Amino acid sequence: MGGPNLEVFKFAMYISFPIGIMYYFGTNLDGRFKVDNFWPSQEQTYKIPFEREEIDKELARLKAKRLKIRDERLAQEARAKELAEAQGLRTQDQESS
Structure with a gap:
């Protein structure tokens, strides 16, 4: 061919x-x-604590952060519950009228 x-x-x-x-x-x-600035610099990276005091300090920081987030979530849920109760009372008042 x-x-x-x-x-x-x-x-x-x-x-x-x-x-x-x-x-x-x-x-x-x-x-x-x-690609410029693709990898973080040494100062921007997380440093793992090895000393006992550093570990305790890091655990305390993480616990405080977790408790703060928990408190904010509980407060938000309480506000949502109050709003739902207020909405429920309004609808019951409108139904009885």
Whole structure:
């Protein structure tokens, strides 16, 4: 059909295409695919406490944070309950009228 020249051309393409892709993406990776400030700096990362005092301080901080979030949630639930009761009283007053 195509002859031996076509087969040689196809073989050359099968070999050169992957090599070309690997060469294009494999050279100058830092300049081509660099994203500035992608990783956090050393000062921005979390430091794991190893000393007993540091661990106790961190546990106290986490407990205070958890209790603060809990108190806010309970206060919000109480406000929602009061609002629901007020809405319920209004609807009962409207039904009885």
